[in-house]
Amino acid sequence: MGGLPAGPVERHEHEPLPWEKKVDAILRLLVGKGVMTLDELRRGIEELGPGAYDELSYFERWISSIANVLLEKGVVTPRELGEAMERVRARRAAAEALR
């Protein structure tokens, strides 16, 4: 990161998953509408720190950074995010119970 020595580049090439395309679409909308800048995305990724940076996948870094930047700007609140994530969790649990 930032041009520091890091060894060879590991490539993880794959077709984008539906959620990854959604993350890309969310970012385009946020930047297009002037809610955040691409530079804020990059700054947010750097601020995840070396540990999270290495553990998260490419689009996981994006959505983590987007969430933090939007929290910082007051676009969303921790409570709203918490409730939304809980709804997703419950929906998924219900879907898995039906299988």
Added chain:
Amino acid sequence: MTAPRFGPGDRVRVKRWDPPGHVRTPFYVRGHVGEVVTVVGPMPDPEQMAYGRTDAPPVVVYRVRFRRRELWPEDADPHEDTVVVDLGETWLEPAGTGEEARAA
């Protein structure tokens, strides 16, 4: 709009800064001398945009070419390779002529 401080062919040295916060200057060129290839022109300043300051004054961006042996002298060959990096004017200072730099 401020006029560009450097032009094509000028030798520039990249500042050896290491500030906290978001910058776009790779570590591997800091402190090194390169040659301006192109004046890209004024661009939104990423160091300000990274903190949501979209109304900050633009910064003149240059395409600067570095010799591989300047950046990674310990590497074997091919030594004639170059790398071109986009850099903001705030990070650059005059490096003088080649002769002066070699004499130093």
